[in-house]
Amino acid sequence: MSLSLYNVSVPVFTRGLTILSTLLAKAEAHASETGEPLASYVEARLAPDMLTLAGQVQRASDTAKFGGARLTGASAPSFADDETTFDQLRERCSRTITYLGTLPPPAFEGSEARPVTFGGGTSKQTLPAERYVLQFALPNFFFHVTTAYDILRHKGVSVGKRDYLGPFDETSS
Template sequence: MPLTMHTLSVPAFTRGFSALSGLLDKAEAFASESGLPLSELFDARLAPDMLPLSGQVQRASDTSKNAIARLTTLEVPRFPDDERNFDDLRQRIGKTVAFFETVKPEDLEGSESREVTLSFPNFKMTFSGEDYLLKFVLPNFYFHVTTAYAILRHKGVPIGKSDFIVGLG
């Protein structure tokens, strides 16, 4: 089976969100067992200028679903960044994964050559769809999932590599 833009994106995003959901479950159990307020995990960050755990989940969601929007003509759901607790984060993950379940392989056919331009305050970047997915989206998505893992690990949640690499079997 040849690699396609669909096989490189949707399953990777879905698996990443499965791992992220598992991390949230373990974090919630840890907080309950240790008496740590969930807000200390929800608002935790690795550095003062980095997004907290909640922001990492939000950016993973936005990065992945907006990539599909830029690579297809599909209408992508928009979610306000108004999550206030772990249940809200789980709902956002669920809505994001539910969207991915609607994306068909044919929706991404030909998107490897589609031009994608991103505008930043001081510059623009233009990619082929393939380069956009492989060199920008996937690294960005995994950055946010990994940072969420690192925040929880830093706060003492007993998680390990196997919690991050779920679903590969």
């Protein structure tokens, strides 16, 4: 099996968002056990100039949905970035996964060299689709998923590398 832009994007984004949603559920359970307010997790950040946990989830979601849209020429749904609870953050992950599920593999065929423009203002970039997904979309997505994981670890949530990697489906190719 050769790798396609579909194979290196949609299943990877879907898996990452599913794992992120599981991490959020573990964080909510931890908050309940410790009695710490749920909002203190959602609003937590690693440094004053970094996004909160909610912001990290929102950016991971945006990277996934816009990545899929840019690679296929589709339109991505607009989300308001107003999540303030664990339920809302998990719902955002779910809505993003649902959107990604609407992008069929054939929509990605032949798009490797298609120009993809992203960013805004002075940071606007145009790259061939293959470079976009491999050099921007995937690294950016994992930056935000990892930072969300790090915030949860910093808050004392008992998650480790296996939680971050998630389960592997032995039947998938």
